[in-house]
Amino acid sequence: MSLELKPETLKKIDAIIPKYPVMRSAVLPLLHLIQEEKGYICKSAIEWAADKLGLQPINVFEVVTFYPMLRQEPIGKIHIKVCRTLSCALAGSYQTRDILMEKLTCAENGTSPDGQFTVEFVECLANCGKGPVVQVDETMHEGITPEKAAAFADELKKQATAR
Amino acid sequence: MAVAEKRIILKYADEPGYTPDITCYMKHGGYQRLKKALGMKPEDIVNEVADSGVRGRGGAGFPMGMKMRFLDRKSGKPIYLVCNADESEPGTFKDRQIIHKDPHQLIEGLMITAYAIQAAQAFIYIRGEMYQGARMLETAIEEARAKGFTGANIGGSNYSCEIVVHRGAGAYICGEETGLLESLEGKRPYPRIKPPFFPAVLGLYQCPTLVNNVETICNVKHIVDMGGKEYAKIGRPNNTGTRIWSVSGHVKRPGYYEFECGALTYGELIYDVCGGIRDGHKLKAVIPGGSSSKILRAGERFKGKNKDGSEFDWGIEDIPLDFDGPMAAGSMSGSGAVIVMDDSTDMVEAMANINAFYAHESCGQCTPCREGSLWLRKITSRMCAGGARAEDADLLKSVADQMAGRTICAFGEAASWPVQSFIAKFKDEFVAKAQQAGNASKAPTGRGFRLIG
Numbered sequence: 001m002s003l004e005l006k007p008e009t010l011k012k013i014d015a016i017i018p019k020y021p022v023m024r025s026a027v028l029p030l031l032h033l034i035q036e037e038k039g040y041i042c043k044s045a046i047e048w049a050a051d052k053l054g055l056q057p058i059n060v061f062e063v064v065t066f067y068p069m070l071r072q073e074p075i076g077k078i079h080i081k082v083c084r085t086l087s088c089a090l091a092g093s094y095q096t097r098d099i100l101m102e103k104l105t106c107a108e109n110g111t112s113p114d115g116q117f118t119v120e121f122v123e124c125l126a127n128c129g130k131g132p133v134v135q136v137d138e139t140m141h142e143g144i145t146p147e148k149a150a151a152f153a154d155e156l157k158k159q160a161t162a163r
Numbered sequence: 164m165a166v167a168e169k170r171i172i173l174k175y176a177d178e179p180g181y182t183p184d185i186t187c188y189m190k191h192g193g194y195q196r197l198k199k200a201l202g203m204k205p206e207d208i209v210n211e212v213a214d215s216g217v218r219g220r221g222g223a224g225f226p227m228g229m230k231m232r233f234l235d236r237k238s239g240k241p242i243y244l245v246c247n248a249d250e251s252e253p254g255t256f257k258d259r260q261i262i263h264k265d266p267h268q269l270i271e272g273l274m275i276t277a278y279a280i281q282a283a284q285a286f287i288y289i290r291g292e293m294y295q296g297a298r299m300l301e302t303a304i305e306e307a308r309a310k311g312f313t314g315a316n317i318g319g320s321n322y323s324c325e326i327v328v329h330r331g332a333g334a335y336i337c338g339e340e341t342g343l344l345e346s347l348e349g350k351r352p353y354p355r356i357k358p359p360f361f362p363a364v365l366g367l368y369q370c371p372t373l374v375n376n377v378e379t380i381c382n383v384k385h386i387v388d389m390g391g392k393e394y395a396k397i398g399r400p401n402n403t404g405t406r407i408w409s410v411s412g413h414v415k416r417p418g419y420y421e422f423e424c425g426a427l428t429y430g431e432l433i434y435d436v437c438g439g440i441r442d443g444h445k446l447k448a449v450i451p452g453g454s455s456s457k458i459l460r461a462g463e464r465f466k467g468k469n470k471d472g473s474e475f476d477w478g479i480e481d482i483p484l485d486f487d488g489p490m491a492a493g494s495m496s497g498s499g500a501v502i503v504m505d506d507s508t509d510m511v512e513a514m515a516n517i518n519a520f521y522a523h524e525s526c527g528q529c530t531p532c533r534e535g536s537l538w539l540r541k542i543t544s545r546m547c548a549g550g551a552r553a554e555d556a557d558l559l560k561s562v563a564d565q566m567a568g569r570t571i572c573a574f575g576e577a578a579s580w581p582v583q584s585f586i587a588k589f590k591d592e593f594v595a596k597a598q599q600a601g602n603a604s605k606a607p608t609g610r611g612f613r614l615i616g
Contacts, residue, residue: 019325021284022368026349028332053349055349059350063349063350066526067331068332068333068334069291084520085253086254086412086450086517086614087253087412089612089613089614090504090614093612094613094615123253123333123335123523123524124251125292126250128417129409129410129418135292138295
């Protein structure tokens with residue numbers, strides 16, 4: 001059950017738990033914080049969070065396996081979410097996704113061999129008037145049409161090199 | 164000439180120089196209505212909200228005043244207020260505008276509502292993908308706390324209430340209010356069965372809870388400002404106030420537009436406000452209220468009787484843009500998300516796209532929905548991959564018919580209504596797909612983008 005977390009993450013976790021009348025409510029915020037630091041949620045993180053909140057590991061595990069944003073495997077350094085749902089698809093999101101996958105050498109919902117990029121198709125990102133929308137880590141990019149997708153991928157590559 | 168927007172909720176949102184901080188908000192009269200509300204009796208605010216007739220803007224259109232009155236006050240348990248900011252219905256992007264451009268309006272509306280129902284605590288459940296929105300709300304809450312508008316002893320009134328921003332993690336079902344409450348309790352968001360789990364009686368932590376959408380809660384500020392009866396003069400009876408419509412798809416100017424309810428028609432919204440359909444194309448279909456609402460076909464006639472006994476005979480273009488208009492046409496205004504499709508759209512592909520969404524988002528609690536949504540996806544994906552069969556249209560309808568009404572929450576309907584309406588109105592395209600089976604699908608006019616596969 002050993003999980004090393006940075007002091008600032010632990011500080012945030014300890015600040016969040018008392019905000020809720022019932023500790024169990026802090027499961028999602030805890031998992032978000034752990035994933036932000038570690039990149040994914042490993043088995044020991046599940047056990048750690050359960051212990052922290054006075055739950056059984058299964059109570060945390062069933063949450064991790066349900067929510068699409070929580071993952072149990074590491075992904076690329078830059079996470080690219082392309083909206084798949086109708087309004088964005090009408091604006092060309094399937095082609096945009098294909099071009100990003102090809103240019104960034106990612107398999108379907110997979111990570112590039114150099115570990116830099118993960119291109120994922122996700123459901124509606126609630127920005128349907130500006131489709132196709134692409135969320136890179138925490139930042140939303142609007143109007144990434146198939147015509148613009150190749151240049152957008154090049155831009156992402158530059159960012160990756162600059163890091 | 165297009166009908167002018169009537170911006171109440173988004174009044175300042177796009178004004179040049181308007182910033183989301185508290186200084187700017189207060190310069191524009193911010194938190195004055197909270198001060199006014201704190202001088203009123205809580206039950207009087209509830210009465211004003213009831214008088215306003217304001218209906219929920221999240222999808223179901225349930226009157227907010229009634230929800231407030233349903234709260235069980237005799238139990239002695241704490242009452243909770245939850246703002247549903249899990250904006251996830253495909254086509255909807257209105258709450259995003261409020262949260263990112265005018266977060267304090269939501270905080271003020273929330274605190275007035277909290278005071279009115281004497282909530283012990285308030286929560287904003289925001290979608291996990293809205294990182295920036297969540298941070299902006301956190302900042303707004305801290306700014307408001309520093310001024311005494313949230314937290315302890317608000318505005319010197321002895322009333323105290325903390326707001327917690329709670330981020331979801333990518334599941335559509337958390338927009339369903341009882342699923343949301345389960346999620347907020349730290350569990351899988353399996354919706355609860357009603358009865359007995361009406362949030363007003365057995366909500367968060369089994370306590371009475373009021374759950375309302377972002378836009379709805381913002382309206383409370385304006386109801387306190389002008390008074391419920393005055394607010395009710397905006398719009399038309401049973402359709403009071405303004406609504407923010409999210410328009411996407413094949414129009415020249417997609418975007419969000421706030422109008423007085425019933426001030427214009429879907430036709431005026433599409434052609435005048437949004438500049439009409441892309442050049443060289445014609446309107447084919449409209450989804451009037453988010454992807455769960457039943458699709459409307461261009462050229463279709465909607466006939467029936469108005470409440471005053473007079474008869475109506477509408478095309479899509481004539482349907483009033485409000486709550487009751489699309490309802491009379493056999494669909495619903497839902498979350499106000501209008502998705503427009505022109506004649507380049509392959510309707511089987513559009514259906515396959517929608518089915519893939521519901522298959523991905525079914526929580527899996529009820530068998531008809533868990534299995535049915537997967538079957539719907541499987542059939543339409545096969546049809547689009549060249550394996551369509553003559554009986555597919557009937558098969559799709561039969562699966563959908565067995566889901567609706569047989570599930571704990573309305574997701575069963577949300578996944579079935581698109582299928583039932585697509586088959587009812589575009590069956591010829593589903594049948595034609597079977598005749599083309601084995602070949603690449605025949606292109607509609609000017610073949611649009613691929614929607615599946």
